Amino acid sequence: MKTFGLLLLTGTSLSLSAQLAPQQDAPLSQHLLEVNAQWAEHDAFPSDATADTHFTNEAARIATHLRLVREHLLARTPEGLSADQLDARLKLLDDLGSYADRGSFPQNHVLPYRNPVFIDPDHTACAVGQLMIESGNAALAERISAELNLGYVSEILADDRFQRPVAEWANAHGFTADELAWIQPGYPPMTFWSDLDGGTDSTIHALLVNGQGELVVAGSFMTAGMQAHLGIALWDGAQYAPLGNGLNGTTHALIEHNGMLYAGGSYQNGQHDVAVWDGTGWTYGNAFPGLGPIIHAFHDMNGTLYASGESSGFAGVTYAVHELQGAQWMPVGMPFNGSVRAFAEHDGRLVVGGLFNELGQFGGTPCEHIAELVNGDWQQLGTGIFDPVYALHDRNGTLMAGGRILEGTTAGFGLAMLEPGSTVWSLPQFSQGSALGVAIDSSAYVNSFIEHNGDLYIGGSFSVYGALWNTDGSHAAQFIDSTEDVIGVAWMAGEGVNALASLNGQLVVAGLLNSVNMTLTGNIASSELGASVPDLGAGPGARISPVPADREITVQFEDGPTPGQPVEVIDATGKCVLQLTSSSSERLSIDVSALLPGGYHVQWQADRLLRSARFVKL
Structure with missing residues (x-):
């Protein structure tokens, strides 16, 4: 892994174009x-x-x-x-x-x-x-x-x-x-993406697979499957079913606890921040007392339900974590000076991430965007993370954090990792040359994780420069543990993904989405991902450094060309933009300073096989 000394894309905006569905005007x-x-x-x-x-x-x-x-x-x-x-x-x-x-x-x-x-x-x-x-x-x-x-x-x-x-x-x-x-045309993947009966008419913020194996979909929509469903609906695999009269407001978080479905957000014109479904009807309440309460996230740890949120009072806005004790919500530790957006468990402790950088409503104790609960008090976890955290997930003992990739000209970290027992946060290696970049305007971020069929997937608003040639995509990607790389799973048009779920062998993506690959969508889609991503375990035919590159790359061949044979640099359209003659089967330096920013691969022949290695030009 790399330390935070090297930002994910060093502040440079790299963008890709999403695939255009044939039915799209x-x-x-x-x-x-x-x-x-x-x-x-x-x-x-x-x-x-x-x-x-x-x-x-x-x-x-x-x-x-x-x-x-x-x-x-x-x-x-x-x-x-x-x-x-x-x-x-x-x-x-x-x-x-x-x-x-x-x-x-x-x-x-x-x-x-x-x-x-x-x-x-x-x-x-x-x-x-x-x-x-x-x-x-x-x-x-x-x-x-x-x-x-x-x-x-x-x-x-x-x-x-x-x-x-x-x-x-x-x-x-x-x-x-x-x-x-x-x-010669190109043909789209046969990986089928379902639009889940047309999806919703507006943004989806939260997904939950309940104890019955059904998918709860929630957000700020008015209809689902072309039928009236106010803010929340239950997808049974064929159609949407209502949950009572729905929710009057916007939902940001869902969780099941003690047989009840909890929805968190802002409801009834900002009067309430939580709604509980008991199987027959909704009951509104408040986890955070005060004006304009809102819940951002839930987490259940050892049978205790936690919520993160905020509300306003005479002293200003209070950002905090509360836990449910019986029928009462009680504060956990001191408040923060910024919003808490994500929960996880790591090394047996409750961890939160968010927009805060100090503990206390008015600050005072430094705490860089990530905190753990120790003996009832919050403290910074490890070396902290220099930029806001939007998502957390523990993957086999390694804590993953998702956050801002780029906002205007300000670079973030995108993905960060904390290994078991470590105190130092690091960036993934991206050892096969993959990268995350900007997909919409000048903003990009990672805001969700899910484990699906044993693999880790990330969601958000970003472009993916995949670890191998033509494994690009947008808004969702698979994380490859062995090489700490990313691979796009589809081209998604729209502002991005807000939530992911694993449902009956299918990956579900939801947010504000117009299409996924060749399928028009109403903000939600699912797929078995039948066209599988490549196995990177065997490694490429060469290693390229540095990645990303600015002026020159060095290609260290593992299965190189015969001296005198051509070596080509191919752009994202399949066009050869540079051609050189190899002088060695082991090493080659290539001046890429004149290339436009984007994804490329170096291509050559070895033992009558076409080989390639991927890199990104800043």
């Missing part, structure tokens, strides 16, 4: 770029490309892409073609039109991100593969499928096994490499 140009980024390389957008449009499904969008590319290729023929080449080209362009009209395209069952698939397990070929088959070159298409099925055209043409036969086939049929790359 957006300019046609954006939909075309979603299918194939090569549109950016061609001055060929149709006249209505700036007009908003949408498609019924992904197949309809891919078909439109193919038809528009075909129209352009029919109108512009490469110079110097012979009569035979021109005849072959026109015939295959006719075949491309028929292929687009059939609307049957390969399925990406393998990768959790959009990627080409040459021929899928059902023997459905991609557009370029189908053109090979139509021209009598099925054997070549099958060879590519068997050995480089997920390759981009640029990767196929860079491979010694296919460079000559594919180039000869393309030349004989009157196509250039750029044209084939433009034709």
